Amino acid sequence: MGLIIQKYGGTSVADLKRIQNVAKKVIKTCDQGNLVVVVLSAMAGVTDGLLNMAGQVTPSPDKRELDVLLATGEQTTAAILAMMLINMNYPAYSLLGYQANVITDREYGNARILEIGAQRIKEFLKKKAIVVIAGFQGCDIKGDITTLGRGGSDTSAVAIAAALDADICEIYTDVDGIYTADPNICKKARKLKAISYDEMLNMSSLGAKVLQIRSVSFAKKYNVPVHVRSSFSEEEGTMVVNEDSCMEQLVVSGVTHNKDEARITLKKVPDQPGIAAKIFSPIAEAGILVDMIIQNTRAGGQTDLTFTVPKADYKRAMEIEHKIAKEIAAEKVFGDKNIAKISVIGVGMKNHSGVASVMFNTLCRENINIIMISTSEIRISCVIEEKYAELAVQVLHTAFGLDENENI
Ligand code: ASP
Numbered sequence: 001m002g003l004i005i006q007k008y009g010g011t012s013v014a015d016l017k018r019i020q021n022v023a024k025k026v027i028k029t030c031d032q033g034n035l036v037v038v039v040l041s042a043m044a045g046v047t048d049g050l051l052n053m054a055g056q057v058t059p060s061p062d063k064r065e066l067d068v069l070l071a072t073g074e075q076t077t078a079a080i081l082a083m084m085l086i087n088m089n090y091p092a093y094s095l096l097g098y099q100a101n102v103i104t105d106r107e108y109g110n111a112r113i114l115e116i117g118a119q120r121i122k123e124f125l126k127k128k129a130i131v132v133i134a135g136f137q138g139c140d141i142k143g144d145i146t147t148l149g150r151g152g153s154d155t156s157a158v159a160i161a162a163a164l165d166a167d168i169c170e171i172y173t174d175v176d177g178i179y180t181a182d183p184n185i186c187k188k189a190r191k192l193k194a195i196s197y198d199e200m201l202n203m204s205s206l207g208a209k210v211l212q213i214r215s216v217s218f219a220k221k222y223n224v225p226v227h228v229r230s231s232f233s234e235e236e237g238t239m240v241v242n243e244d245s246c247m248e249q250l251v252v253s254g255v256t257h258n259k260d261e262a263r264i265t266l267k268k269v270p271d272q273p274g275i276a277a278k279i280f281s282p283i284a285e286a287g288i289l290v291d292m293i294i295q296n297t298r299a300g301g302q303t304d305l306t307f308t309v310p311k312a313d314y315k316r317a318m319e320i321e322h323k324i325a326k327e328i329a330a331e332k333v334f335g336d337k338n339i340a341k342i343s344v345i346g347v348g349m350k351n352h353s354g355v356a357s358v359m360f361n362t363l364c365r366e367n368i369n370i371i372m373i374s375t376s377e378i379r380i381s382c383v384i385e386e387k388y389a390e391l392a393v394q395v396l397h398t399a400f401g402l403d404e405n406e407n408i
């Protein structure tokens with residue numbers, strides 16, 4: 001007998017018929033002799049609807065009250081599912097975040113879980129009841145309702161799995177797993193049987209659509225095995241596990257692309273102590289996240305500095321840098337919004353040499369120019385012209401042996 005946490009996302013509970021389908025899946029798992037704790041999202045579109053409603057009251061709703069409002073979405077689905085289960089003669093109890101003792105900090109709208117007092121859940125489990133917990137919500141130490149950020153019910157589920165020391169945390173969603181590339185642009189992309197926490201954390205553009213990134217950090221910290229799978233089929237999905245449990249020994253597990261960044265270059269910047277700080281401090285103060293940074297080698301006491309920022313912040317960042325360039329006597333500032341960042345990710349890189357050269361050679365064969373390069377232990381990223389993003393993903397996917405029917 002196992003203890004299984006099952007989280008169902010918005011599309012899986014989009015209407016009563018789908019919640020009925022969830023009830024059946026939960027019951028099936030119980031009948032197989034398991035204890036089940038269910039964590040639910042709000043019905044698809046409901047959180048957006050609530051946000052919209054608040055937006056009609058005021059453009060900047062009070063954060064505390066907004067969380068009280070947003071938490072109602074999950075309250076509805078939890079109560080409905082518990083009701084259905086009871087009606088099918090399975091004892092069940094719904095618990096809201098505060099009732100399940102999901103204690104968070106006071107960062108309304110993006111709260112972090114500090115601890116979960118699992119005793120209430122355990123009492124119900126002792127009685128062999130099904131516990132249905134409203135995801136996405138908790139409360140601070142004063143008892144005020146908080147929410148965990150968009151997609152936060154994934155983190156609720158993983159945190160509850162960690163607190164209960166569950167055997168597995170199953171995330172039921174509308175995709176059937178994690179793919180080696182975005183199947184919309186790479187027809188040969190295939191579903192991975194397993195992926196490590198670190199790879200998943202690095203696959204932000206592929207993975208973040210499926211799991212809230214914070215839930216993956218949580219799973220890694222507490223070593224919770226996570227199974228991402230579809231709620232509309234019985235097929236196995238993708239296991240997100242620690243590195244040692246990954247069965248597939250791939251050098252590269254995925255190729256991702258990101259078109260959300262823009263590049264800014266400051267040309268002929270004086271090469272002196274304190275200059276980088278002058279360039280980046282105002283960007284940080286403006287709350288703009290910098291991703292890649294490259295500084296060229298010194299020539300004639302000057303250097304060029306290039307970095308990337310989210311496209312949405314490009315205009316603001318350019319304005320800031322134009323001012324800074326004057327202050328520090330840099331020759332000029334220019335930028336480019338039409339870029340894409342292509343990354344290959346894999347823990348196998350740690351023990352294999354030549355991954356970077358395969359990547360560069362593959363791009364070279366297609367005559368794709370590399371504008372920037374950055375590397376980490378398990379990832380190599382190249383910035384290229386945006387128009388080549390799809391082609392780059394496809395050729396790299398093939399070059400690293402990821403195409404369907406290979407290496408399986
Ligand atoms: N309902 C929340 C959202 O739409 C939380 C979640 O579904 O995970 O973001």
Ligand code: MG
Binds near residue numbers: 010154210211212
């Ligand atoms: Mg989600």
